[in-house]
Amino acid sequence: MKPYAIGELSDRTGVNIETIRYYEREAILPKAVRASNGRRIYDDEDVKRLHFIHKCRSLGFTLKEIISLMSLVDTGNYTCKQVHELTLVHAKEVRDKIGDLKRMEQVLVEMADQCSQGNVAQCPIIDSLFDG
Amino acid sequence: MKPYAIGELSDRTGVNIETIRYYEREAILPKAVRASNGRRIYDDEDVKRLHFIHKCRSLGFTLKEIISLMSLVDTGNYTCKQVHELTLVHAKEVRDKIGDLKRMEQVLVEMADQCSQGNVAQCPIIDSLFDG
DNA sequence: TCTATATCCTGTAGTCACTACAGGATCAAG
DNA sequence: CTTGATCCTGTAGTGACTACAGGATATAGA
Numbered sequence: 001m002k003p004y005a006i007g008e009l010s011d012r013t014g015v016n017i018e019t020i021r022y023y024e025r026e027a028i029l030p031k032a033v034r035a036s037n038g039r040r041i042y043d044d045e046d047v048k049r050l051h052f053i054h055k056c057r058s059l060g061f062t063l064k065e066i067i068s069l070m071s072l073v074d075t076g077n078y079t080c081k082q083v084h085e086l087t088l089v090h091a092k093e094v095r096d097k098i099g100d101l102k103r104m105e106q107v108l109v110e111m112a113d114q115c116s117q118g119n120v121a122q123c124p125i126i127d128s129l130f131d132g
Numbered sequence: 133m134k135p136y137a138i139g140e141l142s143d144r145t146g147v148n149i150e151t152i153r154y155y156e157r158e159a160i161l162p163k164a165v166r167a168s169n170g171r172r173i174y175d176d177e178d179v180k181r182l183h184f185i186h187k188c189r190s191l192g193f194t195l196k197e198i199i200s201l202m203s204l205v206d207t208g209n210y211t212c213k214q215v216h217e218l219t220l221v222h223a224k225e226v227r228d229k230i231g232d233l234k235r236m237e238q239v240l241v242e243m244a245d246q247c248s249q250g251n252v253a254q255c256p257i258i259d260s261l262f263d264g
Numbered sequence: 265t266c267t268a269t270a271t272c273c274t275g276t277a278g279t280c281a282c283t284a285c286a287g288g289a290t291c292a293a294g
Numbered sequence: 295c296t297t298g299a300t301c302c303t304g305t306a307g308t309g310a311c312t313a314c315a316g317g318a319t320a321t322a323g324a
Contacts, residue, residue, distance in 0.1 A: 007300065017301090018283060026281090037290065039301055048262055055261050060236050063281070073258055080255040084247040087257055091240040098233045101226050104192050108223040115216040123212040125219055126205055129184050139271065149272090150312060158310090169319065171272055195310070 004042045006032075013050045020050070028053060028063055060094055136174040138164075145182045152182070160185060160195055192226055 010017045023029040024040075029049065032040035049070075056066045069086070072078035114124045142149045155161040156172075161181065164172035181202075188198045201218070204210035246256045 005300075016283080019281085021302090022282060037301085039290085051263075052261050057281090058236075059239060060233070069258075076253055078253060078255070078258075079251045080247055080253070080257075081249045081251060083255045083257045084244055084249045087240055087244045087247075091237055091244065094233050094237045094240065098230055098237065101192070101230045101233070104190075105223055105226045105230065107191060108219055108226065112216055112219045112223065115212055115219070117213045117216045119211045119213060121208055121210060121212070123210070123215045125212075125215045126201075126210075129187050129201075130180055131183075137271075148312080151310085153273090154311060169272085171319085189310090 002043075004047070006040050006042065009042045009046060009050065012047050013054055015050055015054050023050075023053065026063070028067060059090075061090060065090070134175070136179070138172050138174070141174045141178060141182065144179050145186055147182055147186050155182075155185065158195065160199060191222075193222060197222070 004012070006017055006020055009015075010020060015023075020029065024032060029046070032042060032046070035041050052070070053066055056069065057063075061069070065086075069083075072082070111125045111128055114128075116124070136144070138149055138152055141147075142152060147155075152161065156164060161178070164174060164178070167173050184202070185198055188201065189195075193201070197218075201215075204214070243257045243260055246260075248256075
């Protein structure tokens, strides 16, 4: 368990230094132990925890969701089933967002298809955006 | 061209009153004409413009993108080809976002699949989130 | 005419998840 | 002993709204 400075924690986890300090301020990470010079000291446990947070974020969980996930883990007060359900709920949210974006994309492509692409100011894309 | 109050503009366009005032503050809508009592007055031109903004937002354009689109339209200084290109660039951004979300969803579903769903604290989802 | 409710106004602050400084202290290497 | 890297705190900015507080005015019904 050798100690790391914040820069090394950042390097090891891929999380920005400013973001690490932000997570501490917002109590997503516990208050770091300080050296006599006031600098933050981290260990492997912190690396693990920050990895967890980073991975969850990359999967689109909000910080609020991550906090509740971690408190479940920290208290040991969870079942595999609970986590499974949480994951599926989140997967559904992601799926819904994909649906929205797909519809967006389709409209955009359809509009582009109807476009003459000419050097004229008359443009079906603009027209369709103005119509209620 | 009969005049509308802000509430009716909101009803006609589906854009929140607070959002309309926000758009004015941010110069996305022009400063509204005021009645003698200080209240904002709108007409069909405003309905059209707000419809345009609303539709663009629903297609995922940023307010910045909308401002430049509108200034193109207002000056008449655009070609169909330009708008076509802008639209396709935006469609690509949307497509990229869809790709990201699909990868997210796949990971989530795979994690959930590996889960026993049992009433035990040991959970492969949590484990995989902690692993680098 | 009075009153109740609806609608409007301004201005400010909160949301989310960071990111970007300013201005200063301390550390490690040459 | 100097240079440059790293760290610190605190504050403000981002985007696109949303949510008040606290007050003025308008409209409808009794």
